[in-house]
Amino acid sequence: MTDPQLVLAEGVQRALAAAFGPEYAAEDPLIRPSQFADYQANVAMSLARRLGRAPREVAQAIADNIDIPGTVEISGPGFVNLTLSDGWLAAQAAEQLADDRLGVPVETPATVVVDYSAPNAAKEMHVGHLRTTVVGDALVRVQAHLGHRVIRQNHLGDWGTPFGMLIEHLLDMGEAAAVAQLEAGEGNPYYQAARAKFDSDPAFNERARARVVTLQAEDPETMRLWHIFMNATIRYFNKVYTELGVTLTDDDIAGESMYNHMLAQVCDELESRGIAVISDGALCVFPPGFTGREGQPLPFMIRKSDGGYGYATTDLATIRYRIQDLKADRIIYVIGVTQSLHLQMLFASARLAGWLPDEVRAEHVQIGSVLGSDGKMFKTRAGKSIKLLELLEEAETRAAAVLVDRDYDEATRAEIGHAVGMGAVKYADLSVSHDSEYVFDFDRMLALTGNTGPYLQYATARIRSIFRRGGFDPAEPHGPIVIGHPAERALALQLLGFGAVVAEVGEANAPHKLCAYLFDLASAFTTFYENCPVLKADSEEDRQSRLALAALTLRVLVQGLDLLGIEVPERM
C-alpha cells in the first residue's frame, strides 16, 4: 500500500514542477489534514510571494497540472483541497490487508540504544518510576518494529555510598530475612530502617562508612553481600516487569556498578587532554554555554575533592561505552525532566571530549514528574507509598469487576482483568505527552471509559465477536473491499495512516501520537460498527468487504497496541 500523504505530496510536487519549472519539484507541498477534504495542500499561499503571482492563481496552476487518484478543488485564499477516490482508497486498504507490515515502513537499520526504567536499588521505588519504564518500553518496541537494532540499557542505581548502610543492615537482619523482605517489594521499609540507624546510631554509621570503603575496593566478602542484596532487589524488579509485560530482562541490566572500573580512566583522559581542570580541588569539565548563579562557568564535576566519583563520571563512562562498544547511532535517554540540565551538560561534555560525535543522536526524552495528591513531587520521606505490585493488582481487580455479568469462568475473568488492568495503567502513562507532569490518581489510571486502553481493547473484542458469530476467521482472506457508506470511507482513510504515524512516533519519541491515532481509529470503527452491519449486510459483496475492513482494523489495532506494550484479550 502507499501512504496517502506521500502520494498526494508527490502529486503536488509534480504539478509544481510542470507549472513553474523543475526547481520546484522538491518544494514541501505542505500537505495537512483538512476539514473540507481528505487533505489540503497549503503550498500555493507560501509560494505565491516568491513566484510573484496571486495565491489563487498558483493554486489554479497546481490544480491544472495535478494528476492524483482523486479530485482537486480550490477554495479560500488558495487552499488546494484534495479528495482521494473511493476506488483508490479501497484498493490501498486491500493492499494494506495483504501486507504483513500493514504499511509500516522498514527504515535504514541503525543501532539505537534506549536507556530506560533504571530503578534505584538504594532509594524508594514509587509509582512515578513506572512511567519511565512504560514509555521507554513502548519506544523500544517502535524502534525495533521500524527495523532498527535496539539495545536496551537498564541503568540500575546499584552503586554508591548508600550501599554501605544497606549492606550493614542486611547483616543486622540476617541474609535470609533481608532477601525475603526485598523480594517482597518491601524495599522502602528496608531503606528507611537502614537510614534511621545511619542517622541515629553512631556505631552503625561508622560500620556503614567503612563498608563503603570495602565496597569501592571490591573486597570479596562485601561483594558477596552486595550481590545478595542486588539479586533479591532485581528479582522484585522482575516481578514488576513481568506483571507489566515489560520486555526488559537481566541481559539488559547495565547498572552504575558496571562502569566503576572505567571512572579513573575517564578522569585521567579528560584531565590529560585539558578538557577537565581542577577547580576548588574538584576535577570539572566546563562545557561552553553553561553559566551558574553569578554568571560564572557551570562545572560538570567528574571527581570530587575527596577523590570520589559522582554520577557525572558514570554517565560519561556510559555514553562512551554506548558509542565505542555498543556502536550506537542514536541514544535515547528516557529519564525525568529534573535531569534536564545534567543531560545537557553530559551531552555537551561528551561532544567536547569527542566521545559523542556529531552524527550520533543523543536525546533526552523528558519524563514528567508524577505528583502526590498534594500536587508536590514524591519525596523519600513522604509517608504512604503505594507498593507497585499492589497497585497493579488493584488495577486487575477493578478491571475484572466490570466483567461480573459476563458469562466467563474465573480463570478467563482473571486473564481479561490482567490484560485490561495493565492496559489501563500503561495507556494512562502513554496517552499524554511524556513531558507533562501529572497528579497520581487511582481513579484516573484505572478509569475504563473514554480515551483509555480498555476502549481500544474493547473495539478489538467487538471485531473478534463479529468473526466468531459469523464463523469466520479474521486471518483468512476477505474482500474485495468496496466503499459505499461514508463510515466505510472514513475507516479506510484512517487505516491508511498507520505507517506514517508509527514512523513519526519513532522519529519524535512520541508514543502519545500513536495513542491518539489508535483512539481515532477505534472511534472510526465504532461509527462503522453502528452504521454498517457486517454479518447482516444487504449483499454478499458488502459482507465480504466489511469483513475485510473489520479484519484490517483488528490487525492495525492489535499491532498498534502491541507497539505500546498493551495486550489484547480475545473477548471482554
Added chain:
RNA sequence: GCGCCCUUAGCUCAGCCGGAUAGAGCAUCGGACUUCUAAUCCGACGGUCGGGGGUUCGAAUCCCUCAGGGCGCGCCA
C-alpha cells in the same frame, strides 16, 4: 541572579514543522439496546488559547516582554 519547562472548555489533556469556524475525554443535560458485545453510540452545553506587543496575506503555533506556577543551578545520585 541564570537556565529549562509549563499556563488552551468546570476538570484532565491534544493541537504548537503558521493556514479556513481551536479539538478530544471526563463531568453536566437530553436521547438510543426485539438488531454483529451499551466497557457503546448520537445530540446539547461549554473557550478573551495567562496579559500585552511584534513578524505575516494569515499566529494557540514563530519572536520580544510582563505576570503566575514548576524544576534545576560544585562536591547526593
